[in-house]
Amino acid sequence: MNLWGSGARLACVQTIVSMCALAASLSVSSQALANGTVAGTNIDNVATATFDLPGGGTSTISSNTITLKVDELLDVTVVSADPGDVVTSPAATNQLLKFTVTNAGNGNESFALTAVDTGGGDDFDPSVTSVVIDSNGNNAYDAGIDTVYVAGANEPNLTPDTSVTIFILSTIPGGAGNGNRGRVDLSATAMTGSGSPGTSFAGLGQGGGAAVVGATGAQAGDDGYYAISAATLSLVKSAAVTDQFSGNQQIPGATITYTLVASAAGSGSVANVQVSDPVPAGTTYKLNSLTLDGGALTDATDGDAGRLNSNAIAVSLGSVAAGSSHTITFQVLID
């Protein structure tokens, strides 16, 4: 019987589910923008006046009608749709950044996309391998299904107030070091024209009027970052025996206290850390002996981080930042 055996197990699961939920909420929020009157609409103003006639009754007259045509306003916004730096590793391929491009103007417009991976202010230059349009609108990158963007061929066309998700796929240089960040900028430019706000393109607007550059300059960009995170988790297990005669003999009835120390090293953090450890054969778990960082945990599956499940202890540590550690203890009795 190996009472010292380390059956402890670590599970590090990236929180993909929560990231997807965030992305979904972003795509919905773009609907809240209100960019107003569709290009080509006429605004007609006419006033009427009524007054009494001397002989009784009233008369109503109308003013002339003044008509203003609503021109197309060219506006666009680009925002990074990643919740933070995208964690990656050196030499990784097809690493995804996500952006939301929104037609903030009032006419249908196509937007040219440009991804720049050589900007400064970062530690390494990712190598952009493709820019992909989320053509099925599901907010997730589907290789072979979503359309690869080709400049001059398939610029996304957006109706007013609508958005499209753009994915950037990059290869991370092999020499990128731990904790380094690499930036990619995505910009979108209205195909009709761009420039300083107020610049007018006669006859090019939807509805036959002019297209006028709006406050965004009809060009917008945002940046997304990759971050090399080499946070590693280690788990060290130790045991101490106390027998019923105040000695340290491994005899039936003696108590073994196991101590598990989970430590994260490197940079960044390790997400969703779960520690589990089966109760060794030939021993019986001492009820409610589980502790985390000195605090007692119940055996039930409830609000606290610990539980006893299928004769194994399990503790959820959540995100463990590099440089921090957590200590778990539990006790068993030798049968």
Next chain:
Amino acid sequence: MRSFLACIALFAPAAAMAAPDVTIDSTAFVERTIQDTSGKAKIVLEAPKVVTPGDRVIFVLTYRNGGSQPATGFVINNPLPAAVSYEGSEGAQPIVSVDGGKSWGALAALKIAQPDGSTRPATSADVTHLRWTFAAIAPGQTGKLSFRGVVK
């Protein structure tokens, strides 16, 4: 048509001849921000043919009684164009409607029904119609009314 006119001439000759000759003229200006020669931003008014969302438009109504009789009970109604969000009026303040002209009052006194059955105070963006009322416009009298809105 001719017989209709003849009827008016026959039965109401005095009214027809003495009716106040009132006209009303509508114009619009747009506020544009330009840079003057020293590079400072300056707001100018232009007579626009075209506007874009966000432009601030000033509508001016000019009324004139060109007849020899006062026009009494003089009321000017201006339905707000659907694409314009009301911002306010200069000079003579109109009463407003926020329900398509069914009820009228000062903006502060009006309420908007909510889907849940409650009400909220109306805001200038809710305004659908403007109305100015005058007891009488004397012969030869002219006046200007103006209001501002933003193109939605």
